[in-house]
Amino acid sequence: xxxxxxxxxxxxxxxxxxxxxxxxxxxxxxxxxxxxxxxxxxxxxxxxxxxxxxxxxxxxxxxxxxxxxxxxxxxxxxxxxxxxxxxxxxxxxxxxxxxxxxxxxxxxxxxxxxxxxxxxxxx
Numbered sequence: 001x002x003x004x005x006x007x008x009x010x011x012x013x014x015x016x017x018x019x020x021x022x023x024x025x026x027x028x029x030x031x032x033x034x035x036x037x038x039x040x041x042x043x044x045x046x047x048x049x050x051x052x053x054x055x056x057x058x059x060x061x062x063x064x065x066x067x068x069x070x071x072x073x074x075x076x077x078x079x080x081x082x083x084x085x086x087x088x089x090x091x092x093x094x095x096x097x098x099x100x101x102x103x104x105x106x107x108x109x110x111x112x113x114x115x116x117x118x119x120x121x122x123x
Contacts, residue, residue: 002026002112004095009117012085016121020080022095022114029107032098034071034078038091038119045094049080062088085121092116 008020020036035050049059049069057069068081078095095114100107 002028002099002101002110004097004112004114006093006095006114006117009093009119011120011122014086014121014123016085017081017083018085018119019082020093020095020117020119021077022079022097023075023077024097024099024112026101028076028099028101030073030100031071031076032100032109034095034097036069036078036080037094037096038089039094039116040088040091043091048093051078082119085119087121087123090119090121092118 003025004022005025006022008018012018033050033052036048037045038048039045047060048063049067051057051069051071066084071078094116097112098109099112100109
């Protein structure tokens with residue numbers, strides 16, 4: 001079964017940095033859009049950043065200039081570098097991707113979520 005495996009969460013003081021990484025497990029050929037979502041305490045899950053196959057990025061306003069999303073198409077991985085972290089960035093961060101695998105000689109795409117990694121920013 002295909003999964004997205006996340007790493008890099010943890011606790012950091014305000015102003016610090018963390019880097020989240022995400023790679024798929026299983027027989028995956030490529031990916032379309034990849035991204036990071038977060039769910040803050042008492043809030044709904046929201047898109048933080050996304051990146052297309054050709055590298056076009058999109059960010060939610062509150063992280064622009066502080067977070068950078070990147071991907072490595074050869075490894076089908078996506079990362080999120082988070083700088084100048086603030087207490088309001090505290091959340092569970094989820095990796096999301098539309099992954100492609102070979103099925104009956106056709107590449108079929110399906111959406112997969114990671115299990116989530118906790119980021120805690122203390123003031």
